[in-house]
Amino acid sequence: MTTASRPTLQDYLKLCKLKVVALIMLTAIVGMFMSVPGLPPMDLVIFGSIGIALASSSAAVFNHVVDQRIDNIMGRTKDRPMPKGKVNTKQAIIFGVIVGIIGIGTLVVFVNLLTAILTFFALIGYAVIYTMYLKRATPQNIVIGGAAGAAPPILGWTAITNSVDVGALLLFLIVFIWTPPHFWALAIHRHEEYAKVDVPMLPVTHGIPFTRLQILLYTIILVIVTIVPYLIGMCGLVYLTGAIVLGGGFLYYAIQMLRRPENSKLPMKTFGYSINYLMALFVILLVDHYFPLHLNQLV
Template identity: 80%
Template sequence: MTNSTLPTLNDFLKLCKLKVVALIMLTAIVGMYMATDALPPIQLVILASIGIALASCSAAVFNHVVDQRIDTIMKRTKNRPMPEGKVNTKQAIIFGVIIGVIGLGILALWVNVLTATLTFFALIGYAVVYTMYLKRATPQNIVIGGAAGAAPPVLGWTSITNQVELDALLLFLIIFIWTPPHFWALAIHRHAEYSKVDVPMLPVTHGRAFTRLQILLYTIILFIVTLVPYLVGMCGLIYLVGAVVLGIGFLYYAVEMLRKPNDEKLPMKTFGYSINYLMVLFVILLVDHYFPLHLSQIL
């Protein structure tokens, strides 16, 4: 399909996967605020947020470029701008390069070189290593490639401190372990489409029953990992209670998927819960970090 008209701004924005970027930015901004007991400089937060967001959008654009063939076949993605012919390959590449260079430039010039460097490797990890190789090479694609998606809180942290610290790596670990059960729930729902385009997602190569078991095992590991910030003194009781309640909810969905393999709605319900789980967990991290400090100042 050819592009006979110029793409609109909305077409380019759709290439950026803004809903995904919004979740990425939430975790990055929480990383910024978790990095210090005092409020970080607002100008630094804004510049870092713009830089990380533009780099994330750039990675998303290149994902569209590489996946445009399978996006045309899959029902979930056939209405994206490139399969519909609204944006061609050259336009998408130019757009992706421009916003990527601007984002990395902002980070290098006005934040710090460490954050710019880590952001660059995260961009390459997702757009090249995962999308171009891992996605089509192994059913463990989302496990290995999840490292790139787990980077944002570390990027946020280094934006403020200019160093990688243990607490930042704990935030990274939470998202890294969260990614497989989150994405495999979607993959179960879309297993026929992934099979059709020869993408070796776990439900395609090992079956849906095995994938459901893996979702449960990873969710158990996630539950344990989310307790570590409290156990090492990084977070307090507010976080602990929130993590336990949210974790029990995630475990409920994982167990239900094993108990009710014929319930076709459960995978997407689990997928939806996983998104809300991560959003709320990171908001609770922020509340737990600042509420006791604010309360102590009042008292």
């Protein structure tokens, strides 16, 4: 590996995993708007978004630092800036620390201390506990570590209300349950690479058929959990309809993966659908929040 000298802005941005951060920020921003009946204060939305986005980017940078050895081996990640020698370890660590400090500092100064503390723990949970330990220690890595990735809706909620309420916990639970079937679909597609670098992903340790079954079971649980916001009166029929339709699509892919193991394209199709699923579900949450439709309006 060559020694990096002058990384470009694009190299640093690639370390931040902007596509992942964008999905994270969608769930966080929806959490902000869901936390109050009307519109939340725009200054809190702006500074909360900046702080959470920078902290998430910092966690992504440290993920690159810790995983640079296996990233150099796996086909999916070998073109990242660090394996390519465009950014060295020292440069990445300095960049990650600066971005993280600015992000947490923004939350402390302009938002509230609770959000800053929770965001810091989410950063540590992903960058240290998951990436440095869980990922290499147990096939349940993505289940346990998924708590850090599911935190953004809570962070968005607390940025506005300075409290953790039932609604925030429900949004957290949706992302938490969504994470294993989402990531295991990718892990099935890349199971040979994970085996090569000794990362005990579920398809490697327990086999692909077992992982397909787990994806289906988690998807069933996910569909049930996504109906709870409607059952407790948090959302209306717009959301319920969307959740059932989107959940039906996810179940279709999960069942097809179990029934058609010979179809090598299904895991990545399921992975792709899972991303669109979460994005669409949270957008529908937002639409329903401001344009609610309840049964008592129809009678």
